[in-house]
Amino acid sequence: MLSDIKKLLGEDSKKLRKPIILLTIDTIFHMFFYAMLYFVLLDLINDTLSFSKIKIYSSIMIAAFIARALVNAKGYTEIQARGARAIEKMRISLGDHIRNINLGFFNKNSIGSLSNIMTNDLQDFEKIITHNTSDLIKTVFLSIYLLALTFVIDIQLGMIQLVFVLIAIPIIYMGGERVSAIGKYKKHVMNQVISRMVEYLNGIQEFRAHNLTGEKFERLENSFRDLRRESIRTEVAIVPFVLIFQIIVDISFPVLLLIAITKFGVGSIGKKELLTFIIINIALTNVLRAFGAQYGIFRYLKLASQKLIQTYNTPEMSYKYEEVDFDNYSIEFKNVSFEYEKGENIINNLSFEAKEGTMTALIGPSGSGKTTIMSLIARFWDINNGTIKIGGKDIRDIHPDALLKHISMVFQDVYLLNDTIYNNIKLGNLKATEEEVIRAAKLANCDEFIEKLENKYETIVGEGGSTLSGGEKQRISIARAILKDAPIILLDEATASLDADNELEIRKSIKKLTANKTVIVIAHRLNTIKDADQIIVLNEGRIEERGKHNQLIKNRKRYYNMYNEMEKAKQWEI
Numbered sequence: 154m155l156s157d158i159k160k161l162l163g164e165d166s167k168k169l170r171k172p173i174i175l176l177t178i179d180t181i182f183h184m185f186f187y188a189m190l191y192f193v194l195l196d197l198i199n200d201t202l203s204f205s206k207i208k209i210y211s212s213i214m215i216a217a218f219i220a221r222a223l224v225n226a227k228g229y230t231e232i233q234a235r236g237a238r239a240i241e242k243m244r245i246s247l248g249d250h251i252r253n254i255n256l257g258f259f260n261k262n263s264i265g266s267l268s269n270i271m272t273n274d275l276q277d278f279e280k281i282i283t284h285n286t287s288d289l290i291k292t293v294f295l296s297i298y299l300l301a302l303t304f305v306i307d308i309q310l311g312m313i314q315l316v317f318v319l320i321a322i323p324i325i326y327m328g329g330e331r332v333s334a335i336g337k338y339k340k341h342v343m344n345q346v347i348s349r350m351v352e353y354l355n356g357i358q359e360f361r362a363h364n365l366t367g368e369k370f371e372r373l374e375n376s377f378r379d380l381r382r383e384s385i386r387t388e389v390a391i392v393p394f395v396l397i398f399q400i401i402v403d404i405s406f407p408v409l410l411l412i413a414i415t416k417f418g419v420g421s422i423g424k425k426e427l428l429t430f431i432i433i434n435i436a437l438t439n440v441l442r443a444f445g446a447q448y449g450i451f452r453y454l455k456l457a458s459q460k461l462i463q464t465y466n467t468p469e470m471s472y473k474y475e476e477v478d479f480d481n482y483s484i485e486f487k488n489v490s491f492e493y494e495k496g497e498n499i500i501n502n503l504s505f506e507a508k509e510g511t512m513t514a515l516i517g518p519s520g521s522g523k524t525t526i527m528s529l530i531a532r533f534w535d536i537n538n539g540t541i542k543i544g545g546k547d548i549r550d551i552h553p554d555a556l557l558k559h560i561s562m563v564f565q566d567v568y569l570l571n572d573t574i575y576n577n578i579k580l581g582n583l584k585a586t587e588e589e590v591i592r593a594a595k596l597a598n599c600d601e602f603i604e605k606l607e608n609k610y611e612t613i614v615g616e617g618g619s620t621l622s623g624g625e626k627q628r629i630s631i632a633r634a635i636l637k638d639a640p641i642i643l644l645d646e647a648t649a650s651l652d653a654d655n656e657l658e659i660r661k662s663i664k665k666l667t668a669n670k671t672v673i674v675i676a677h678r679l680n681t682i683k684d685a686d687q688i689i690v691l692n693e694g695r696i697e698e699r700g701k702h703n704q705l706i707k708n709r710k711r712y713y714n715m716y717n718e719m720e721k722a723k724q725w726e727i
């Protein structure tokens with residue numbers, strides 16, 4: 154475990170040494186009470202307990218008590234403060250790490266499991282470093298110390314004591330193994346609860362619309378029930394092992410006492426040794442009991458650090474350059490192949506060039522790979538074969554953050570933070586001035602609807618932007634992109650039926666956003682397609698046709714058919 158702590162906390166683990174040492178010193182002071190008890194009992198037996206001796210013993214006890222209080226207070230406050238600071242840093246670095254991992258990681262880990270890692274696992278790990286580790290170190294240290302003292306008093310008694318400990322330890326270890334096994338499943342159930350809760354809350358509108366709230370809530374309720382069952386199972390799992398462990402520890406006391414008294418009877422140990430042994434044995438029994446209880450908790454909490462290490466060990470996307478300047482912003486795909494899951498090729502040997510300052514429209518049936526191409530340009534995923542170059546530079550050589558500085562993305566599903574409209578637009582460029590933010594809002598045709606709101610730019614938009622219409626949200630995301638002013642624009646046009654006003658506003662704002670930029674657009678509208686410098690028709694991750702509108706119409710193939718479909722749909726709308 155200490156190696157886990159070192160691995161996860163890095164340099165910060167050294168800062169925990171001091172409070173742990175302080176808390177261990179506290180246990181040494183704790184021993185003073187047993188020492189005093191020994192002397193008092195000895196004096197009572199020898200009838201030598203005088204008032205002056207009582208004064209000395211009391212003073213030592215009071216001094217030990219004060220020393221304990223001081224050391225304990227210092228140790229606990231330091232370990233809490235340092236632990237909390239270390240965990241805060243870990244949260245940030247874990248967030249950074251996850252940001253730079255290939256998105257495949259999110260495919261393999263559900264929302265529930267990721268939330269669990271970022272909240273519960275980190276909290277459990279915090280408990281390990283702020284409470285559990287020092288308590289365990291204390292009990293282990295004290296047990297060894299007391300056991301060694303037993304050997305000093307009498308080797309035979311020490312050996313018998315050791316036998317009891319050696320029988321008890323594997324039992325508590327087995328209990329720990331059981332807790333680990335069941336705890337893993339409990340964590341899995343916990344992930345499911347969070348995932349279903351997110352699913353329920355996100356989809357509540359949809360579920361209501363389809364009269365599914367009852368069924369979906371039942372799904373959620375079932376996961377709550379599973380969690381309750383697993384929580385009880387985890388708690389109960391350790392009980393038999395702790396009980397047997399404690400029975401062995403408890404039995405060891407009278408057995409050893411009997412043997413010690415017999416030895417005293419036959420004269421192989423003296424009165425002093427017998428007394429010392431009794432006191433040490435009482436102390437050791439208590440310490441071992443505490444160890445048993447702590448160990449179960451420790452094994453459960455330890456699961457958290459394993460999950461955290463696993464996440465840390467997921468490699469980040471590699472890169473050669475931390476920052477990059479491009480000579481130009483042409484995008485080139487050369488024999489690119491890509492699969493999300495092994496054996497399922499989604500993009501097949503794809504080659505095309507989108508020249509700087511031009512607009513490339515991607516069209517094709519659902520699932521043909523349009524969104525995937527966008528994600529590959531932004532390096533959310535790394536390709537399996539071929540190269541993607543921007544301005545002649547392979548994007549795999551560039552840090553994902555550096556690459557994204559040159560790219561603006563406007564997607565259909567706009568996610569807004571639960572913050573003011575102003576701050577949501579400013580996300581495009583955190584260094585932008587107020588005038589720049591308002592200018593971008595005006596260019597994106599947001600200004601008019603924002604001015605109608607009671608708190609204008611200071612209006613809080615609600616989680617995910619729930620208080621705004623789809624069109625308004627999309628315009629805010631366009632304002633963001635205008636503010637960012639990146640030379641490459643990846644744009645997924647809205648398919649959702651926007652009202653005519655909204656559509657017109659959005660079209661105008663997109664025109665301003667995309668002027669003179671390298672634009673890749675998933676096109677759903679005829680105007681966009683007609684205006685594009687190049688149209689790529691995709692099917693099953695392959696280019697089926699490519700060219701300008703007039704050219705493709707003449708070809709009379711898939712594009713011609715799709716275009717006619719769109720025309721018909723347009724007439725229907727009218």
Ligand SMILES: Nc1ncnc2c1ncn2[C@@H]1O[C@H](COP(=O)(O)OP(=O)(O)OP(=O)(O)O)[C@@H](O)[C@H]1O
Nearest residue numbers: 260493494499517518519520521522523524525526
């Ligand atoms: N994260 C993912 N993990 C696994 N498979 C995925 C993932 N995202 C997309 N796919 C699969 O890749 C294929 C291409 O999907 P993509 O979203 O690129 O298509 P699209 O042309 O944009 O479709 P649409 O027009 O419906 O948005 C689909 O079969 C889809 O199921």
